[in-house]
Amino acid sequence: MTTKHEHYYVPSQSAWPIIGAMGLFLIAFGAGTYISDMGTEATVGKYILITGIAVIIFMVFGWFRTVIAESMAGLYSQQMDRSFRQGMSWFIFSEVMFFAAFFGALFYARMVSVPWLGGASNNAMTQVVLWPEFVAVWPLETTPDGRLTQAMEWMGLPLYNTLILLTSSITLHFAHVNLENDKRAPVKAWLAATIILGVIFLMLQVLEYTHAYQVMGLTLDAGVYGSTFFLLTGIHGMHVTLGTVFLFVLFVRISKGHFSHDKHFAFQAGSWYWHFVDVVWLCLFIFVYVL
């Protein structure tokens, strides 16, 4: 293996991590207190949480501003660029494993816990003793204790959303190709298209959630179908939101003339992240909606 070694820039000191640590502390402590106190009069947790979010936003701005300035000043060697790329890909791998936990829960519920509650395998007595009326089907529209809900159809809105997100991956790819060829005007156009598609996706998700809650009786507490549906699509939605913000920052940077055809780690990272979110959606669409 031939690795090129140049001067590796090590920033001497930085205040951003400790600010971020305090922000994260306030978020966790605030959210923890807020959730623990739900249903009581106490509201202090909410304010701690909001303060924490503000601190984190401040930190993200500051940290990225510093990093961008360093990058523009040419402090980053090829070797550091590799560090960033590898770091980003391992981060995405950790995200994959985070989603894997929830997909695992979905598969377990479908393949094991629901059939077993219905008496499958050697669990005939489980059914007889616990809920003899229970019929094991997926989607689980009637829970063992008799809560009712409706399953989300894949035709219609979810299908449109799939097409929107798939298209957005293609538009982003075009933006990237153009950046590599140093054609900046089309980069902006394709990137803008991607961001708009991302925002439309999110708006349609909100529509879907409203419909689920108000019309279908599909809620978080509607049994394990609702649990897996909302946790999977919800966490995915948060990732799309983050990805859209990421792309927006890239758009601003492109407009300011940042990046060159061979050095654009941030763009690469944003694009990887977006494609990853897209692939997760594809799995969601297949396993949550279609099958």
Next chain:
Amino acid sequence: MNTLTQENQVSMDGSLQDDHNHDDGHHAPPSGIMRWLLTTNHKDIGTLYLWFSFIMFLTGGLMAMVIRAELFQPGLQLVDPNFFNQMTTVHGLVMVFGAVMPAFTGLANWMIPMMIGAPDMALPRMNNWSFWILPFAFIILLSSLFMEGGGPNFGWTFYAPLSTEYSPDSTALFVFSIHIMGISSIMGAINVIVTVINMRAPGMTWMKLPLFAWTWLITAFLLIAVMPVLAGAVTMVLTDKYFGTSFFEAAGGGDPVMFQHIFWFFGHPEVYIMILPSFGIMSAIIPTFSRKKLFGYSSMVYATASIAILSFLVWAHHMFTTGMPVFAELFFMYCTMLISVPTGVKIFNWVATMWKGSLTFETPMLFAISFLVLFTIGGFSGLMLAITPADFQYHDTYFVVAHFHYVLVTGAIFTIMAAVYYWIPKWTGHMYNERLGKLHFWCSVISVNILFFPMHFLGLAGMPRRIPDYAIQFADVNQIVSIGGFAFGLSQLIFLVVVIKCIRGGEKAPAKPWEGAEGLEWEIPSPAPYHSFTTPPVIK
């Protein structure tokens, strides 16, 4: 926003300034508390991790003392059962996430850049962040103990429905503290992987990589693969408890056993996360004090990788009594037993390294040899537990407690101590006091066996774990165990004294204080300069 820009400008200029200073190699660290809060230096961060780990070790140890004091006699004397449960829970969490894992990350921070000839960790600012969120996570966790209704009392494994239906109000705080610990571990792991892959000095090919770096690389991979799964598990506990989801609730179509599957999918690789770096440390210390090359270097690498892969296929051996299908029980039993093959390779290689070596028994070597014997005992009791029908008897008894304390205390913790004795001359520039070190070793190794060995018998006789009271026939052995526990706890204060004395002064350490030692870390002076290898050395 204007002021913000200005601030950044200043810090930008500052860092550029410092960057010039790096080149002359005599750049001294800034002084005061800000050095530690703002540092991006791998050695500073390593030191922070190690001190944090030690403080957590004493905190968790104190909780163990409470447990052993309560168990000194049958009946309920000192604490009420709910508090006892909080002690067993938080003792486990603090020791796993606060003591063992940060200690290894601290050692990785200190040693890996020096071992591979890198100027620092690959992502220095993120390195600072991954450390500093950790104390905050533990502030949250420990503060929940003082809240109304108490802190987590459901065991460190937080099985549903104990952690959902029956848990205290403060469970949300527990959940978020685990999230932060996970984020910290993942960032630490990313840093180690990127450093090892991308920052090796020219000529440091994969098969020349010191085993500590190798084992940590594989550990880091495990961390990135399973910490997010733990984050998923706590998230589901959170939504089940507070937002009405039914992941672990049969009435809604979920299953409490599902929790155990998800948890142990994280939990079993986690066990190897806490032992693989130990194997790396052993592979550094045993050859040094045997004055021989490590026997079977490449088989060590492959064995480590095999253990890591197998660790994903054995999680349900923690769940033999949950009523899994027989096929699953057999599958997990055989896979578990398979792990003893690569582990056996390692034990064999260390023994073969010592074979016909010219051995001396300084403190690091004493800890290493005791690891070899005592970890093997833990490995054997693990094999006993792996046998499904036998496990039906051992499950949730003190036999399990004895087993995992042998692998974690005389395994992980003993190698961490060995590592500190081995590398502390490099960190402080002084030799530690060998007499006190040996005293610490002998006190520890004797008391730890009085503490944990009789637990095997308690377990085989049927004493359940995690219960504050017990039947009268267990009283004698429990008293012996508790005395061993207090003695082991007190022995660790000797360690504190040794470390503080070594930082303050002592015999000057040469660049290479151990004649048989090999590796780049011994080619730079002791104490290691603030910035080592600003230009990478060339490895022949």
